[in-house]
Amino acid sequence: MTTIISLQRRAPVFQLVALVALFVYGSATIAGFSARTSLTSMLVLASLLGLAALGQTLVLILGGLDLSVPGHIVMGAILTSQLYGTEGVSGAGAIAVVVAIAAILGAATGWICHRWRIQPLVVSLGIGSMASGATVAWTQGKLNGQAPPFLTDLTSASGTTFGIAVPPVVVIWGVLAIVVAVVLHRTVAGRRFFATGANPRAAGLARINTKKVWICVFATSAVCSALVGALLAGFAGADQTLGDPYLFSALTAVIVGGTTFMGARGDYTHTVVGALILTVLTTVLVGRGLQPADQQIIFGVLILLVVAGYGRDRRLQDRV
Template identity: 45%
Template sequence: MRRVHRWSTRLQGRLASGPAQILAIVAVFLIGRSAVVGYSDWTSIRAMAVLAAFLGIAAMGQTLVVLVGGIDLSVPALIGAGNVMTAKLTGQGMASPVVIVLVLVAGFAVGALNGYVTSRWNVPALVVTLATGSVVGGIVLLWTDATLTGSAPSWLTRFTSSSATTGPLPLAPVVVVWLVLAAAAEFVLRRTTAGRKLYAQGVNPRAARLMLVGGRSVNTLAFACSGTLAALAGTLLTGFTGAGLFDVGAPYLFSAVAAVVMGGNSLLGGRGDMLRCALGAVILTELTTLLVGFSLSAAAQQAVLGALIVIVVASYGRDQPLGSQI
């Protein structure tokens, strides 16, 4: 384990977020301020912060999976399932704390299944998560007869409102929750044995196994956390949708991965952190708002963001994988 600690310490020295993401945030904001009326208004900034929080929470789980060298395509389905479960169970009179626990447990279970199947039988994560996402989607549609259902609890609507404040902070509670979760996750990744094991597994699974890092348990936990965070994002989004809407998670199939990449996290595994993820969520939210301000269609927005992601990936895509250096 001491070898894992020394190895992870050296790796994490390369993971510190540089100024590039911060410069990108400032540059996009200045462009939006000069080109789009109202872009820099305080109400607009607070609204973007709320949207970034939803995206950031979903992208946090995707980051954990990417760090172990995988990808989670069940995120949209779990967001939709969390949204529908929250609205439907609340509409049936169930207490909010019980609803939240049930949603998070369901997300954890599906994510853990993804991780276990992927590592136990060495099946590509893309295939497994796509399949489980389809199963979750089918179950939810059968449960709701493919219709809007239930309602959002009033406290959740206030919790996610861009006009809400958190004590003396002029930020909606959902934004504060996101920042706290991101800080806690960053601490776990950088300062705990669990975080070092996750980095080790992502860099070189074979070398990690030789150093007694349980690859199956690490992968299972990473995917389980991804499922939990996706379900949490779905619950929080209920405050926006007002009712159970399974398709609410559809945009996050692209944007969650995009936030990870835009933040500078490597899809090769073993390189990245939650600070980069948070910055990526902010950049992507700013860019999307800017493109909407330019009256670009959804298809055009996807094309522009896709091109930007190709450029970002190309900046590190030729790097030698860390696993080949161990």
């Protein structure tokens, strides 16, 4: 058992087994589940969920919780569509504006939380509400813009990447996952990040600029969410409630992947597996005729089981 637990800490073994089991079950019981069109659609949905969960993963490893994810998603979707579709701004220019605003708001969240030692969930909830509310107020509730066509191409399940029948957003997600893994585990910045999440006080005494870490992490989370909003605008169009499902689903993907609220515990590669599990599980539940309310119940039970398992482990700062 000790060997299994030690292996689970290094790799998402249980999650991979669950993913394979869910896929086999879906293929055996649902017609067309393993068809190519179904697989590409699931990969696109998992990519959007995984990208939305990137920032939340970093924030949880840091020891916080980001409730601004849906607000930044709405802001990114509406601003991109309105700037391009009604204001005549180029697609690249619209995305640049979205990234700049999200980075400023995210950095402000990290700075406020670190400066006054305020719980991130309180500050992030307020900042996220401000982002989405200000965007809706600017448009006066009239969402008559459209996303740049290249965003639709990026998120299309029938899209290709360099002639290969793989949706571009899936490739982007895969490359980003590799980059994040390298940065977290093979760079000085990554070691400082994990040290801050494990014990902020000890990290500060080790001359790590913990304020900079907090600012960068929350800015990254906000930018990721806003970019997901832009992608969703090309995928399904902008809407005031577009980001609501991604708060719970992204958090569930992170927790199911193995990242918990214990600080310095988790990895984005685990979240990638968690996003795939949730996407396949949702497809199975829909194929079996379950309603959204039933799905929420199952996700809640899944979170409780995972948290109960990891909650028995000690925090890293208590083990060192």
